[in-house]
Amino acid sequence: MYTSLMMEKILIQAQDICHRYNKECLALDHINLTLKADQISTLIGPNGAGKSTLVKILLKILKPTKGHVSHHTDLRVGFMPQKLFIDPTLPLSVAGFLTLGFDAKTSAKNLNTALAELNEQLALNHLFKHPVHSLSGGELQRVLLARALIREPNLLVLDEPVQGIDLQSQHQLYQLIYQQQRQRQCAVLMISHDLHLVMKNTDQVICLNRHVCCSGSLAHIQDHPDFLAQFGDMSPYQAWYQHQPHHCEHSHLDTKNHA
């Protein structure tokens, strides 16, 4: 009963979103999207499909040209941006960086408890005193995840969280993300390129190429002709880019250079 109620709680609802950066190019075309509490949603699509733009619109960082986004009053977002460039002239330790994200007003814990917990969960201990600009790719992503989690979010938004880190750390980071999701019972919206690591844990897959090609649970969409055309037999050795263009009514010029 409780669970079914929770499942109905809608955190973000986007209606009929269209966005243009300039006159010639329609970046997003009539997008409808619902993010529910406790659900893992994965946004997939080629480079230039508008994934990051859509996430920015969903989070109200960017105002769409047309359409409406509504947030639940309880919505608390933990956001992990795609890249964080910290200028070396800014002296900031990992502990200082995390403290800057801590919101004493909404948090039930005090700062030290929150830090100690994250330290244990994400194995950050030896990093706390390090300057943020000296971290390796994998370490920085873990610290960014901690920064998103310190706000005790009910929605965790991750923009390509494993980009630019080695395979072993990628796997480790995904494990951490799913582990935290289960433990904290929060919803997740993740942009991702690699289907195989991500898919099996996902409740809702949204396949985006300027418009929503198809969306739904994996079981629901895996027979969808658009999905099959894009991802075929899901063989782990077939990269996403190598698949045949699917048959929706738009040009594939933007995806060709990645083939």
Added chain:
Amino acid sequence: MLDYFIWLALAGGLLTAWIAAPLGLFVVWQRQAYFGETLAHSALLGVGIGLMLSINLSLAILITSFLLVFSLHLLKRHTQLTNDTLLGILAHGSLASGLVLVALQTGVNIDIMSFLFGDILNLAIYDLLFMALIAGLVTWFLTTQWRNLINLTLNADLAQVEGVAVSRLQLQMTLLLALVIAMSMKVVGILLITSLLILPAATARRWANSPEQMLVFAIILATIAIVLGLALSWYIDVPTGPAIVVCALGLFLLTLVLQAFRPQTA
């Protein structure tokens, strides 16, 4: 006994140092040095316009700065040129236009050098009051917005998601920078003001382990530069604005040398 005007100069210099140093931190962290330089150069256009229309020069400088920020925004959207090219065009375009406008003024006796390199020994009580007012404003702004400003510096999207009103804060920061440039013009002049923003911050970086530490060090270093510069100018009779900047530069170089003899830290 030192003269009355030297005390006014010292007070004006210290007020400027205490305001420029904290703002300078953000200029350095956000890689805005060239933007600061451009704002400063445009101040001379402000002087030219102010003289032409016979309005208050500080007000004219502020209005020009806003126009400059606005044109930069427009040019970025409608040309394919990069930021540094646009800044270069605006900086020198407005400086040259300012020089031409000032030269066209007949009947007013203008010492252009005092705008370019400062005229700290001719500060009036009125100038000091204006400076104190802005100093109060900057202090209030930085103490209430410190954390938001650092978060904005780290990542604008993240700051926005965490509830910072990013575009408003950026605008406020730019306006404040323009105000500070307008007020410190009398101290070191248009051509040297950027150095007062970035030199103390750059020097402080070598010793600081946190943003707050860097703030304290930058303020101390700027204070030393002002006092030494005034003393240098007083005792060996050199122009004060450049003397202050030379002292700030000296502290920076001294830090480099000391650092070379210290074990490497982060």
